[in-house]
Amino acid sequence: MLSYVLQRLCHGLLVLWGVSVIVFLLMHLSGDPATVLLPLDTPPEEVEAFRHKMGLDRPLPIQYLLFVSRMVRGDFGYSYHYRTDALEIVLQRLPATLRLAAAALSFSLILALPAGAIAALKKDSFLDVAVRVLVLIGQAVPGFWLALMLMMLFSVRLRWLPVSGYTGWRSLILPAVTAGSFSMASIARLLRSGLLEVLGKDYILTARAKGLSSAQVLTRHALKNAAIPAVSMIAIQTGWLLGGSVIAEVIFAYPGLGYLAVNSIGYRDLPVIQCFVTVMAAMVVVVNLVVDLVYAWLDPRIRLYQNDH
Amino acid sequence: MITSQERTGGKELLPGRPMNPGGMIGLLIVGCVLLLSLLAPWISPHDPELQDINRRLQPPTWPDHPLGTDGLGRDILSRILHGARISSGISLSAAVLSGVVGVSLGLFAGYFGGIPDSLLSRIADIQQAVPFMVLAIGVAAVAGAGLLNLVLVLSVTTWVNYFRVVRAEVLAAREEQYVWAARAVGCSSVRIIFRHILPNVVASIIVVATLLIANMMIFEASLSFLGLGVPPGTPTWGRLVSDGREYVTSAWWISFFPGMAIFITVMGINLIGDWLRESLDPRSS
Numbered sequence: 001m002l003s004y005v006l007q008r009l010c011h012g013l014l015v016l017w018g019v020s021v022i023v024f025l026l027m028h029l030s031g032d033p034a035t036v037l038l039p040l041d042t043p044p045e046e047v048e049a050f051r052h053k054m055g056l057d058r059p060l061p062i063q064y065l066l067f068v069s070r071m072v073r074g075d076f077g078y079s080y081h082y083r084t085d086a087l088e089i090v091l092q093r094l095p096a097t098l099r100l101a102a103a104a105l106s107f108s109l110i111l112a113l114p115a116g117a118i119a120a121l122k123k124d125s126f127l128d129v130a131v132r133v134l135v136l137i138g139q140a141v142p143g144f145w146l147a148l149m150l151m152m153l154f155s156v157r158l159r160w161l162p163v164s165g166y167t168g169w170r171s172l173i174l175p176a177v178t179a180g181s182f183s184m185a186s187i188a189r190l191l192r193s194g195l196l197e198v199l200g201k202d203y204i205l206t207a208r209a210k211g212l213s214s215a216q217v218l219t220r221h222a223l224k225n226a227a228i229p230a231v232s233m234i235a236i237q238t239g240w241l242l243g244g245s246v247i248a249e250v251i252f253a254y255p256g257l258g259y260l261a262v263n264s265i266g267y268r269d270l271p272v273i274q275c276f277v278t279v280m281a282a283m284v285v286v287v288n289l290v291v292d293l294v295y296a297w298l299d300p301r302i303r304l305y306q307n308d309h
Numbered sequence: 310m311i312t313s314q315e316r317t318g319g320k321e322l323l324p325g326r327p328m329n330p331g332g333m334i335g336l337l338i339v340g341c342v343l344l345l346s347l348l349a350p351w352i353s354p355h356d357p358e359l360q361d362i363n364r365r366l367q368p369p370t371w372p373d374h375p376l377g378t379d380g381l382g383r384d385i386l387s388r389i390l391h392g393a394r395i396s397s398g399i400s401l402s403a404a405v406l407s408g409v410v411g412v413s414l415g416l417f418a419g420y421f422g423g424i425p426d427s428l429l430s431r432i433a434d435i436q437q438a439v440p441f442m443v444l445a446i447g448v449a450a451v452a453g454a455g456l457l458n459l460v461l462v463l464s465v466t467t468w469v470n471y472f473r474v475v476r477a478e479v480l481a482a483r484e485e486q487y488v489w490a491a492r493a494v495g496c497s498s499v500r501i502i503f504r505h506i507l508p509n510v511v512a513s514i515i516v517v518a519t520l521l522i523a524n525m526m527i528f529e530a531s532l533s534f535l536g537l538g539v540p541p542g543t544p545t546w547g548r549l550v551s552d553g554r555e556y557v558t559s560a561w562w563i564s565f566f567p568g569m570a571i572f573i574t575v576m577g578i579n580l581i582g583d584w585l586r587e588s589l590d591p592r593s594s
Contacts, residue, residue, distance in 0.1 A: 014434075015434050015435050016438075018434075018435030021435075022435070026448070026451055027451065029452055139579055140523070140572050141572050142530050142531065142547075142575070143531065144535075144551075145550050145564065148553070148568070149565070156558050239440035240440070242440045242442070243440045243441055247534075247535065251554075258442075268450070270451070273451075274447075277439065277444070277447045280439070281438045
């Protein structure tokens with residue numbers, strides 16, 4: 001188990017290193033980073049001085065090493081718009097985004113788990129068909145449009161929920177529904193098909209034959225096995241949830257990372273954007289690591305026979 | 310006579326399974342959308358760019374403006390019909406581009422294995438650690454909005470989907486007898502990959518592509534909605550929804566109908582994708 005943990009840890013570090021390359025290259029995508037970082041009407045000699053000061057006149061590999069050594073120390077540069085350390089601003093907004101992502105994940109799990117389980121247990125019943133239609137809708141509805149429609153209905157017409165900003169837990173509801181709807185549909189669908197596959201296995205027949213009730217079969221035998229694909233799905237969903245929360249944050253003016261990043265594009269505030277990309281990717285890496293470990297705990301085959309990965 | 314299917318021992322795309330009702334509805338929806346977008350210039354009731362200040366913010370009225378008009382008095386139905394061309398064009402070209410990259414790399418990595426395979430697989434891992442929206446924001450910040458950038462961002466973030474599926478299938482196919490036989494008669498690697506393995510992977514590629522096109526439509530619309538996708542003034546469906554943002558309190562129809570267009574189209578594509586996937590893999594139904 002220890003070697004498995006170490007292997008996953010190294011893998012996570014490798015991915016983070018790759019992300020640092022992406023973030024670095026992002027800066028050079030436009031050709032000359034100085035033109036992106038400085039205001040458009042900067043005089044040429046000031047541009048030159050800036051290039052020298054930031055090391056932009058040195059060879060790319062050296063620049064990359066400088067960039068990484070600063071990044072490791074948490075130095076992403078200075079935000080031009082907020083006039084302070086870029087990492088500081090990003091970390092300030094991080095809790096709000098985590099809160100939203102947690103709310104969105106809870107929303108999707110609370111609906112998806114019972115829906116998926118009922119649909120599998122009562123296959124082809126009315127409930128199953130209802131769940132399948134819901135899944136179909138959830139996977140096709142564009143998040144930003146759902147957000148606008150929810151806002152029109154619940155905030156503007158009915159005045160039940162706040163339109164935008166953050167004024168307590170009620171402000172979380174609509175953004176969480178927006179960001180979580182796609183994940184809800186995917187998880188419900190996966191749990192249903194996972195359970196259906198497990199429920200056809202011989203050991204389930206044995207459990208039924210020895211007289212266990214449906215509930216016992218489900219909780220003692222089926223769920224743990226069906227949970228494996230669903231748990232791996234959560235790793236994939238993290239990206240969706242974070243992406244979905246960006247959109248929800250912008251529409252509801254929710255003070256999180258996504259709102260900050262989209263605004264920073266307008267200000268051409270590259271240090272904040274770079275820091276945002278890195279922090280988001282780091283979150284995905286951490287979630288993946290945790291999921292890999294949970295996965296191995298659920299399924300001993302993975303930690304014992306890991307060589308095929 | 311031996312058909313190529315038999316020679317390579319392949320599975321058919323739809324091995325004699327009857328069409329399910331979902332797939333039928335999906336084909337119908339997508340067919341209608343494609344037809345309407347092709348015919349857009351002839352069937353649109355108005356010029357999509359024609360502004361009429363006297364008729365701004367008109368609610369849906371038959372037969373003049375069946376879906377209403379926007380803040381500049383432009384006819385929403387006409388704009389949706391014209392927007393269909395751009396939205397589906399972007400999604401299709403991005404799906405093809407990322408498919409070409411992902412499939413070739415997947416074939417290469419799966420067939421040759423070894424260091425190139427580990428390297429490409431690690432790159433795929435790294436790529437997946439950066440969520441689509443996040444990378445798109447990064448690129449938009451540096452390179453700016455634009456059609457080409459949009460297609461590139463969509464392709465860069467989705468090639469992994471093809472790569473993983475194709476690589477896994479090639480890994481399995483590499484040990485099949487027909488590949489051994491081809492090797493024994495002295496076929497070159499290139500010939501084996503393209504003549505013998507590729508036809509067997511095509512079915513999976515089509516499923517991935519179908520489901521990806523649906524996602525691409527949503528991605529494209531989301532980015533255009535945020536103002537990070539197509540240039541301002543281009544009537545893609547995402548843009549049309551965002552046109553209605555400032556009228557959320559007064560004119561619901563501006564955002565509602567373009568969003569419905571996205572929703573219905575994506576659902577149609579997903580239905581086709583599910584049907585294809587089920588016919589290929591009966592277990593996943």
